[in-house]
Amino acid sequence: MRLARLTVLSLGLATCGAQGVLGADLITVPSSAAGELPVHDGQAFNWDGFYTGVYGVVGRTLTGDGEYGIGVQAGVNATFDFYLAGAEVAVEGLTGDVGNTAYGKILGRAGLVATDDVLVYAAGGYGIDLASPEEQNVLLGGGLEVAISDSVSVRGQYLHSFPVQGSDSRDQVSLGATFHF
Numbered sequence: 806m807r808l809a810r811l812t813v814l815s816l817g818l819a820t821c822g823a824q825g826v827l828g829a830d831l832i833t834v835p836s837s838a839a840g841e842l843p844v845h846d847g848q849a850f851n852w853d854g855f856y857t858g859v860y861g862v863v864g865r866t867l868t869g870d871g872e873y874g875i876g877v878q879a880g881v882n883a884t885f886d887f888y889l890a891g892a893e894v895a896v897e898g899l900t901g902d903v904g905n906t907a908y909g910k911i912l913g914r915a916g917l918v919a920t921d922d923v924l925v926y927a928a929g930g931y932g933i934d935l936a937s938p939e940e941q942n943v944l945l946g947g948g949l950e951v952a953i954s955d956s957v958s959v960r961g962q963y964l965h966s967f968p969v970q971g972s973d974s975r976d977q978v979s980l981g982a983t984f985h986f
Contacts, residue, residue, distance in 0.1 A: 858984060878893055
């Protein structure tokens with residue numbers, strides 16, 4: 806009986822002693838200085854003005870032909886309160902199941918500045934195959950652009966092409982970096 810009491814008393818004291826350890830505050834060590842963390846200075850990004858950029862693109866026609874490549878773009882934006890209007894030209898080199906080609910686009914953009922650093926937009930315009938002019942398309946889609954520094958943003962864009970002359974419909978997704986002036 807005495808052994809049973811000693812065991813219960815020992816377990817009780819051990820349990821009570823551990824409660825103080827559970828209630829202690831954790832020691833935290835910062836991983837870097839506060840000045841090193843933000844890449845962007847916290848002010849609202851200025852979407853107005855000229856920009857240029859580079860992007861990677863992948864696409865697929867409704868018949869299953871795939872294509873991929875890289876492109877360059879240049880454009881201009883203007884904001885009105887939290888609305889954005891813009892125009893852009895782009896040229897991309899593509900390769901894939903149907904061979905190599907160059908493709909040009911003229912796009913208009915209309916969007917909303919969702920937060921200081923995030924732009925959501927719709928895009929529409931006209932595209933033409935520069936290697937074989939019989940392929941022309943009306944383009945509709947949209948994208949998301951996020952500022953990562955005071956003059957650089959990254960964006961993802963989706964465009965669907967509706968054939969005007971000579972091709973199948975195609976879906977195209979691009980991801981790139983844009984440099985604002």
